[in-house]
Amino acid sequence: MDFSFLFQSISPLTISDLFHQFAPLTITGLALGAIYGLIALGYTMVYGVLQLINFAHSEVFMFGTFAVAWVVVFFHGTSSTSQGLFSTLGLLAICLVAAMLTSAAIALLVERVAYRPLIRKGAPKLIILIAAIGASFSLSEIMGLRDQIVGWFGLKDNLSNYVSQARNVYSSPITIDPHGLFSIGNYRVTDVDLLTIGAAIVMMAFLDQFVRRTRLGRGIRSVAQDPESAALMGVNATRVVQVTFLIGGLMAGAAATLYMIRIGTTRQNAGFIFGVKAFTAAVMGGIGNLRGALLGGLVLGVAENWGAALFGTNWKDVVAFVLLVLILLVRPTGILGESLGKARA
Amino acid sequence: MGTKQTIRSLAAIAAAGLALTACGTTSNSEAKATDTGTAAACVQGQKLAFLGATTGDAGALGLNMVGGIKLALDEYNKKNADCQVGLKVFDSQGDPDKAVPLATQIVGDDSIIGLVGPGFSGESLSTGKTFSAAGLPSISPSATNVTITQQGWPTWHRVIGNDSAQGAAVAKYLKTTANAKKVFVVDDGSDYGKGLAGFVRKGLGSMVGGNDTVQTGQTDFSATVTAIKGSGADAVFYGGYYPEAGLLVKQLRQAGYTGLFMSGDGSEDPAFVETAGAQAANGAVLTAPAGPAPANFNTKYKALIGNPAGLYSTQAYDATNIFLAGIQAGKTSHADLNSFIGSYNGTGVSGPISFDAKGDIKQSTIYAYKVSNGKLDTANPTPIR
Numbered sequence: 254m255d256f257s258f259l260f261q262s263i264s265p266l267t268i269s270d271l272f273h274q275f276a277p278l279t280i281t282g283l284a285l286g287a288i289y290g291l292i293a294l295g296y297t298m299v300y301g302v303l304q305l306i307n308f309a310h311s312e313v314f315m316f317g318t319f320a321v322a323w324v325v326v327f328f329h330g331t332s333s334t335s336q337g338l339f340s341t342l343g344l345l346a347i348c349l350v351a352a353m354l355t356s357a358a359i360a361l362l363v364e365r366v367a368y369r370p371l372i373r374k375g376a377p378k379l380i381i382l383i384a385a386i387g388a389s390f391s392l393s394e395i396m397g398l399r400d401q402i403v404g405w406f407g408l409k410d411n412l413s414n415y416v417s418q419a420r421n422v423y424s425s426p427i428t429i430d431p432h433g434l435f436s437i438g439n440y441r442v443t444d445v446d447l448l449t450i451g452a453a454i455v456m457m458a459f460l461d462q463f464v465r466r467t468r469l470g471r472g473i474r475s476v477a478q479d480p481e482s483a484a485l486m487g488v489n490a491t492r493v494v495q496v497t498f499l500i501g502g503l504m505a506g507a508a509a510t511l512y513m514i515r516i517g518t519t520r521q522n523a524g525f526i527f528g529v530k531a532f533t534a535a536v537m538g539g540i541g542n543l544r545g546a547l548l549g550g551l552v553l554g555v556a557e558n559w560g561a562a563l564f565g566t567n568w569k570d571v572v573a574f575v576l577l578v579l580i581l582l583v584r585p586t587g588i589l590g591e592s593l594g595k596a597r598a
Numbered sequence: 599m600g601t602k603q604t605i606r607s608l609a610a611i612a613a614a615g616l617a618l619t620a621c622g623t624t625s626n627s628e629a630k631a632t633d634t635g636t637a638a639a640c641v642q643g644q645k646l647a648f649l650g651a652t653t654g655d656a657g658a659l660g661l662n663m664v665g666g667i668k669l670a671l672d673e674y675n676k677k678n679a680d681c682q683v684g685l686k687v688f689d690s691q692g693d694p695d696k697a698v699p700l701a702t703q704i705v706g707d708d709s710i711i712g713l714v715g716p717g718f719s720g721e722s723l724s725t726g727k728t729f730s731a732a733g734l735p736s737i738s739p740s741a742t743n744v745t746i747t748q749q750g751w752p753t754w755h756r757v758i759g760n761d762s763a764q765g766a767a768v769a770k771y772l773k774t775t776a777n778a779k780k781v782f783v784v785d786d787g788s789d790y791g792k793g794l795a796g797f798v799r800k801g802l803g804s805m806v807g808g809n810d811t812v813q814t815g816q817t818d819f820s821a822t823v824t825a826i827k828g829s830g831a832d833a834v835f836y837g838g839y840y841p842e843a844g845l846l847v848k849q850l851r852q853a854g855y856t857g858l859f860m861s862g863d864g865s866e867d868p869a870f871v872e873t874a875g876a877q878a879a880n881g882a883v884l885t886a887p888a889g890p891a892p893a894n895f896n897t898k899y900k901a902l903i904g905n906p907a908g909l910y911s912t913q914a915y916d917a918t919n920i921f922l923a924g925i926q927a928g929k930t931s932h933a934d935l936n937s938f939i940g941s942y943n944g945t946g947v948s949g950p951i952s953f954d955a956k957g958d959i960k961q962s963t964i965y966a967y968k969v970s971n972g973k974l975d976t977a978n979p980t981p982i983r
Contacts, residue, residue: 274824277853281820333876333972397653409904418905421658421869422841428875431852441854516817518845518873522655526815561821567787567811569821 276438278558284446284515286554287453290547291508292531293538294460295360295501301477301541302497305378308385309363311528312392313356313502317509318519319396320355321348322425326414335428338444338514344427345514352513353506360502363388364495372494389528397521424518449511456507457547460500464543469496477541530573537577539587548588552576640681641930646671646921647686647710648914649700649725650717650740654691655815658869659839659910660717663739665903666914667714672902674922683925686710690721697721698728705732712736712921712935714914719743719789726751735936737920739913742863742887743793747956753936755953757913757920757946759887759962761790764862765797767964767982768885772802772833775966775982776858776883780807782831784822784846786838787811794862795837807831812842819846823853833858840865840909844873851878863887866967867909868974876972884969887962888912888948890977895947916946 292314299307367388371381400419403412433441464470475483476493484490538549560572651660675682690697713736716722722741729736730751738756772778785795799806808829810822836843843865863886871879891912899907924938943952952960965979
């Protein structure tokens with residue numbers, strides 16, 4: 254038998270396709286990038302304060318996505334329906350609160366259990382990094398084993414809508430149908446696109462002002478600049494670190510809600526890809542820089558879509574990471590390379 | 599000096615001897631303990647092994663298979679209370695590299711008489727040599743890549759039609775039943791997805807109106823959706839599994855695409871509808887080399903396992919039952935059991951089963967399952983002939 258057809262080249266879109274499809278590729282890329290950016294805020298803040306890559310942040314996001322789906326199942330049941338964005342706004346508000354609280358709680362838990370004891374003992378950064386990776390795997394597997402965990406308490410039957418087939422894809426039963434509002438080029442911009450991009454920009458701006466203008470924000474900046482001097486000036490470093498994780502968790506919860514509105518399904522390893530992408534976005538924008546995190550996310554999302562259109566979807570990561578290397582070659586500190594500590598009030 | 603040394607070495611030998619005897623005694627007594635109260639024909643402590651993913655990204659599929667195996671064993675053990683057959687699960691996480699050392703463990707375990715598995719095509723290709731060298735008979739419920747049965751492994755079997763048959767059937771369905779003119783073919787780059795999509799592309803020939811390869815675990819398909827809409831294709835085929843297939847059709851429908859959506863057995867699971875949402879999933883056609891499971895199978899499965907039966911549960915159940923029939927017929931050596939499987943001819947819950955010389959299932963009808971009214975109609979598929 255001739256199997257050569259298995260290896261025939263996959264014909265991708267061409268440059269003219271990229272030109273014709275420029276508007277849809279760019280706008281959907283921006284929407285995906287906005288979610289990357291919101292997750293990236295968590296990586297960048299923790300890095301700015303602790304010079305630590307919080308690998309467990311992807312799981313903080315993943316728990317948020319589950320919180321959204323659970324809330325929908327709790328109020329709506331499991332029957333699959335489609336609804337518009339506006340008719341579900343009330344439910345989505347509850348989802349947002351639940352996801353932000355869940356993600357923040359997980360972020361604080363990780364900080365308390367995995368990092369604080371090591372930081373207190375002055376452990377080298379590498380050890381803390383390993384603890385971060387361990388926390389990430391543990392949280393992901395706990396989600397994948399949740400059916401057995403509730404089984405220990407004899408609740409498996411009562412909670413079967415929430416935990417059965419724990420390793421399988423878990424879907425929000427309400428599908429949010431986007432509605433086209435206006436056209437840009439040949440693309441109908443939808444309410445979901447606007448919500449995703451708008452929410453990310455508003456939250457980033459809010460967080461940016463919080464860090465620049467408030468007392469707690471000044472504390473965060475001072476610890477990022479020089480933890481020892483900050484401690485001498487009476488800044489409670491532990492509290493600052495806690496607040497940093499809390500904010501990162503809240504942003505991840507918001508990202509999780511937007512993700513569930515756009516995508517609608519999650520699973521125990523859903524955080525992995527988004528974690529890697531968000532971390533990349535943080536580095537691309539300049540790690541430690543809040544505005545850079547969102548900018549990096551948007552650039553990454555658009556670059557991925559353009560790359561996918563030019564070379565085929567399986568090449569999108571290659572394109573995105575080549576772009577990252579090119580940016581770092583020209584600006585080694587990222588696009589807006591400026592650290593959290595140097596942000597001016 | 600000389601004598602002292604001799605005494606020492608003698609002592610050492612004696613000690614070693616004692617240790618050996620001790621080991622021997624323990625294992626004897628263990629064997630005796632399990633032998634007590636046995637019918638003469640029964641070899642106690644026999645086990646089947648399962649090799650596949652039960653954790654990791656593809657863990658859900660492996661657990662579907664383990665459920666099917668457990669149900670078959672449970673039924674057999676209830677009927678043969680004096681001659682139980684056990685199960686040892688080896689979790690490869692679906693990784694061809696992790697499966698290799700597990701295969702060595704399986705062939706080294708004398709209590710294992712047969713293997714249900716391997717689960718996926720990749721791990722089947724990486725472990726086939728080990729199993730065939732050891733002569734351990736295996737029946738895979740789910741590995742459909744065409745090249746596996748071309749390796750000349752006499753102990754390797756599968757109870758599921760391979761990708762070549764399914765790919766041809768998909769192309770036929772698209773041409774004659776769906777009257778498609780231009781088909782956009784997407785795959786997930788896996789051994790299974792790429793292989794199946796390749797046969798669909800071959801069957802369609804010049805009707806292929808565009809190609810893309812996505813990644814497993816990907817959730818945003820906006821670039822692929824844009825490409826499909828731009829290509830003007832009136833049908834889409836996706837080679838891969840339901841987590842991505844469901845999201846792809848959902849995002850296609852949300853972008854206003856109205857053409858036919860088709861996918862293969864990797865997507866033929868109720869979770870496809872849950873992932874896509876009822877509205878977007880409606881009208882999708884999913885093919886599978888297996889007929890509908892009898893209604894009482896699903897009831898029995900749910901009662902024992904707790905979850906509903908899923909993709910590959912019926913095939914795993916059938917594969918296990920072939921081994922159990924062999925054991926009941928008194929085939930206890932690997933060689934006897936293997937020739938029993940080779941000449942097996944019966945009907946399982948997934949359809950009629952017998953094997954050709956290469957280990958492929960002989961008669962495999964490909965069925966088209968439709969999603970309508972927000973449900974995957976698993977009871978009334980159309981055979982593609």
